[in-house]
Amino acid sequence: MAYQPPQRWASPNGNDLADILHEPRNTEARHRELLESSAKAHTQLRQEAERVLQESILREQTRRVLEEKRREQERIQAEQKLAEERQRLNELKKKVVEIPPLLPDSKSEAAPAVNGNLNKSVASQVPSSANPAASNAFQQPAAQAAAIQPSVNPFGTKAPGQGFTSITSNAPIAQPKPVVEPAKQPSTALGLNALLNGNSLTNGSGPANTTPKPAPTPAPQAPQPDRYTVIHQNLKILRKTMMDQAKVNRALKERMGDMRREIRKSVGQLTGGAPGVNRTQQQKIVGLLREALGNHVQSQLMDPGNFTLRPREPVQGANHNQDTLPSLFLYLLNIFSKAVISQFINEASARPETADPVGVCIAASFSEPDFLWRGVSMIDILLAKFRIVCPVLFGYRGSEKTEQGRSRLGWWKDGGQWISDQQHMDRMTGLGAGFAAISLRKFTQSKKENPFPASNYWTAMARIVNTPPAEISNTQCVVLKAMIQNYEGKFIEFYGTAALAALRAALIELPQRAPEKSPAVNSLHVLAQLLRKDSGLSLG
Amino acid sequence: MADLASRITKPAEEPAPSDTVPEGSTEGANSVTLIESSYEVEVKLADLQNDAESPLYSVTSFDQLGLSSQINDGLLAMNFKKPSKIQEKALPLMISNPPTNMIAQSQSGTGKTAAFVLTVLSRVDLSKPEQPQALLLAPSRELARQIQAVIKTVGQFCDNLIVEAAIPGAVSRELGVRASIVVGTPGTVMDLVRRRQFDVSQLKVLVIDEADNMLDQQGLGEQCVRVKGMLPKTIQILLFSATFPEKVYNFAKKYAPNANEIKLRQQELTVKGISQMYMDCPDESKKYDILCKLYGLMTIGSSVIFVRTRESANEIQRRMEADGHKVSALHGAFEGQSRDVVLDDFRSGRSKVLITTNVLARGIDVSSVSMVINYDIPMKGPGDREPDAETYLHRIGRTGRFGRVGVSISFVYDKKSFDALSHIANFYGIDLIQLSPDDWDETEKKVQDVIKSSRARPDYAPNALGN
Structure with missing residues (x-):
């Protein structure tokens, strides 16, 4: 403990040698006096110790209460999320009903067998999904779905072949769960919100006044807490509905798999080098997305609002203002996002510089005017995935020594076990570099709107750098290093001297503040040395 | 908290809070530990240690190995955070005094190069930057240049470090070798010594990488023996490889007498992080199209395709470029520095597909290679009659570097290729997974499952593939 007992109790009465050697030192009175004083000293000592103990117990209790409060808030959030x-699910259901499915060939009779498996997994992914249908405002359309579906269902009532009908029919298994009342509105004082807004640097050079290109649209409405995880869940449901659609829509099935593989291949083919070196791949990806938008294979239409951070209203002059877009288009955006994240994890992890051409491709694709919905890009789909695989970029923290801490840090599990340190840090390296590759793109020469401007980079860095010393994790250091290395030049181009201050805070001050000088912490410091050696950039 | 309460001597009831706190931690850190130990479950020790058999597992840190801070910083700059098993085990033996010889075997991509590079760097006296003190031999110019690059990177914070490559065309004719560390191929090194352009009198360390290949009597063995004959008798000899066939091993023990030995069993040789599959092609002519389809099945960084002949290398290159890939082809038709250019393109990522013959099966480390394709199964002997198990292992070892995920896909299309691959699989006890080109949706799913399960395998234990 840091508590130091005051020195005055070190020896009773503060006797010195002269006192001890004094003639009557062996008298009874003297003896009693000494005993008394030492007893007094002991009492004092105990009282002080008790006081300190009381104090720390009190402190501990306060902490527990605070922690309890935080947990409660987390619970509320989780419930809100649910x-x-x-x-969203219900909205999706509504959509399914609105669009009559294509009549399948009668020979795809075998589908239900496969479906049986999928149903199970969906039921577990979306716990008690049927319950809200029975208990909330969306009951009506859901009931309609059940009513209408059988009439168009070629498999008869016992073998529902359509996406959400099957969920509904399977749902009674999950019934026992109590229905959680949807919270009416986001509570105002959520810890997470505060965390997400705390984006100023300690040294006072805030991002707002130094941003050369401020965030394009002021947020009309604060997003709900952790909306990204909701989007992520919606994307899973989207994938499932696509599989279900493919079972009854032959044209879709024939095209979808090839499109998916073409996108994955094209993303893998991106290389660094002279400008224009990736033109073929870029055109291919945009071409595939455009084809999906054309929707010749008649995929169902879907509300893109399921995959945006904030609700959107129609805006003047936008190419797409309607309520829905083809689900195949949204699915391919999802596949594209998945492919780039996977490329970051699998390739940029080993060689961070490979992230850059991928970042260019992302910016170019998401900013394509045809792919905007109500005037804004659909990049939230990609960000939702980022939020899941690399939470520290979004301000989440945790201890690497605990199960929950690792979950919060996005430490992956495979087969029920945490992946190794090395694998985790590799992933974080790739994702950190990938994040920089997406957020530090210059659009000054372009007519298009930057889907993810540099202020996002600043915010993410600030969230890591502002971590209280005791909570600094290796994961954060690795992500921080990866998002800086090779991007210091671009960062400085955007933010000038403010960037230098931020780099100093990240590479010099953070490692100094960190209580444990782990290799991950030290490598930040080494990066500062490297910058000095290779580019003469002196931060310290 | 507990220690606070227990310090109070009052014998009365004292319900000490149950949390345990490590002593000596600061107030701030303490509060964090407390909260977490109350509400969060610590990661079980077993989870952290379960891969103790892993060649990448180790308990110590680089600091504990007593390396200089410059070298340590160099390692951190390369994102090396902890020594691998071969480094942890071999390094203390190699850098201790008096210098002792070493024969070390470890799977591909487990950090052998860094192990001997660290030894060399710790032996070199940097106050004599132009006096050759360490010699490293490799079987190809590509490998020699690669090792040279690794030494330079690890030693980037060391002042006065000069590393020279003794390969054709790299050493100045007038000046000769002016470096403390020399990496080369045996032929060129011999020439330089004979021409008195390479002063070997103060060499302290001799490293031979891919030692089984280098000491093989039918290949470079004789040259290595002659090189050794020119060097000081007291020199420390370090031999490294992923494979050591018995015959060569016996010779290695004579070449490096009284050596410490680190050896693997045959079943431990395959790297478990590499998912090994094979593609059942209907006939040889379909192989091209199938090859191109593979790139949509999974996320691929860089890839290496091994072929038997230059002609098929060129043909594959043509087809893949038409499919949008950026391809380098490297085979015996290229010489010297034009080979360097081709490989540099691949290393730097300007091209992401490398098509090559066996010249590059060994040693080449491009960390982002995530797929290796045996377009032709490796064969050896007269008339290519015999399956070449060692080459197979070295080839697939180009992926799965340092614990990363990688896949290898071997193409079979007739009885001969099928039998050859089966022989290799039996030799190492590998369970190869079959892929079929009939339904790509299915194949995609299968490949994804295989990659997932190989990552999830809790193994690195010998022969965890089962059969």
Whole structure:
């Protein structure tokens, strides 16, 4: 403990040698006096110790209460998330009903057998998904779905072949779960919100006044807490509905797999080098997305609002203002996002510089005017995935020594076990570099709008750098290093001297503040040395 | 908290809080530990240690190995955070005094190069930057240049470090060798010594990489023996390889007498992080198209395709470029520095597909290679009659570097290729997974599952592939 007992109790009465050697030192009175004083000293000592103990117990209790409060807030958030998720699900259901499915060939009779398996997994992914249908405002359309579906269902009532009908029919298994009331509105004082807004640097050079190109649209509405995880869940549901659609829509099935593989291949083919070196790949990806938008294979239409951070209203002059877009298009955006994240994890992890051409491709694709919905890009789909695989970029923290801490840090599990340190840090390296590759793109020469401007980079860096010393994790250091290395030049181009201050905070001050000088912490410091050696950039 | 309460001597009831706190931690850190130990479950020790058999597992840190801070910083700059098993085990033996010889075997991509590079760097006296003190031999110019690059990177914070490559065309004719560390191929090194352009009198360390290949009597063995004959008798000899066939091993023990030995069993040789599959092609002519389809099945960084002949290398290159890939082809038709250019393109990522013959099966480390294709199964002997198990192992070892995920796909299309691959699989006890080109949706799913399960395998234990 840091507590130091005051020195005055070190020896009773503060006797010195002269006192001890004094003639009557062996008298009874003297003896009693000494005993008394030492007893007094002991009492004092104990009282002080008790006081300190009381104090720390009190402190501990306060902490527990605070922690309890935080947990409660987390619970509320989780419940909100669930409510939100269900609402989305119900909306999706509504959509399914609106669009009559294509009549399948009668020989795809075998589908239900496969379907049986999928149903199970969906039921577990979307716990008690049917419950809200029975208990909230969306009951009506859901009931309609059940009513309408059988009439168009070629498999008869016992073998529902359509996406969400099957969920509904399977749902009673999950019934026992109590229905959680959807919270009416986001509570105002959520810890997470505060965390997400805390984006100023300690040294006072805030991002707002130094941003050369401020964030394009002021947020009309604060997003719900952790909306990204909701989007991520919605994307899973989207994938499932696509599989279900493919079972009854032959044209879709024939095209979808090839499109998916073409996108994955094209993303893998991106290389560094002279400008224009990736033109073929870029055109291919945009071409595939455009084809999906044309929707010749008649995929169902879907509300893109399921995959955006904030609700959107129609805006003047936008190419797409309607309520829905083809689900195949949204699915391919999802596949594209998945492919780039996977490329970051599998390739940029080993060689971070490979992230850059991928970042260029992302910026170019998401900013394509045809792919905007109500005037804004659909990049939230990609960000939702980022939020899941690399939470520290979004301000989440945790201890690497605990199960929950690792989950919060996005430490992956495979087969029920945490992946190794090396694998985790590799992933974080690739994702950190990938994040920089997406967020530090210059659009000054372009007519298009930057889907993810540099202020996002600043915010993410600030969230890591502002971590209290005791909570600094290796994961954060590795991500921080990866998002800086090779990007210091671009960062400085955007933010000038403010960038230098931020780099100093990240590479000099953070490692100094960190209580444990782990290799991950030290490598930040080594990066500062490297910058000085290779580019003469002196931060310290 | 507990220690606070227990310090109070009052014998009365004292319900000490149950949390345990490590002593000596600061107030701030303490509070964090407390909260977490109360509400969060610590990661079980077993989870952290379960891969103790892993060649990448180790308990120590680089600091504990007593390396200089410059070298340590160099390692951190390369994102090396902890020594691998071969480094942890071999390094203390190699850098201790008096210098002792070493024969070390470890799987591909487990950090052998860094192990001997660290030894060399710790032996070299940097106050004599132009006096050759360490010699490293490799079987190809590509490998020699690669090792040279690794030494330079690890030693980037060391002042006065000069590393020279003794390969054709790299050493100045007038000046000769002016470096403390020399990496080369045996032929060129011999020439330089004979021409008195390479002063070997103060060499302290001799490293031979890919030692089984280098000491093989039918190949470079004789040259290595002659090189050794020119060097000081007291020199420390370090031999490294992923494979050591018995016959060569016996010779290695004579070449490096009284050596410490680190050896693997045959079943431990395959790297478990590499998912090994084979593609059942209907006939040889379909191989091209199938090859191109593979790139959509999974996320691929860089890839290496091994072929038997230059002609098929060129043909594959043509087809793949038409499919949008950026391809380098490297085979015996190229010489010297034009080979360097081709490989540099691949290393730097300007091209992401490398098509090559066996010249590059060994040693080449491009960390982002995530797929190796045996377009032709490796064969050896007269008339290519015999399956070449060692080459197979070295080839697939171009992926799965340092614990990363990688896949290898071997193409079979007739009885001969099928039998050859089966022989290799039996030799190492590998369970190869079959892929079929009939339904790409299915094949995609299968490949994804295989990659997932190989990552999830809790193994690195010998022969965890089962059969």
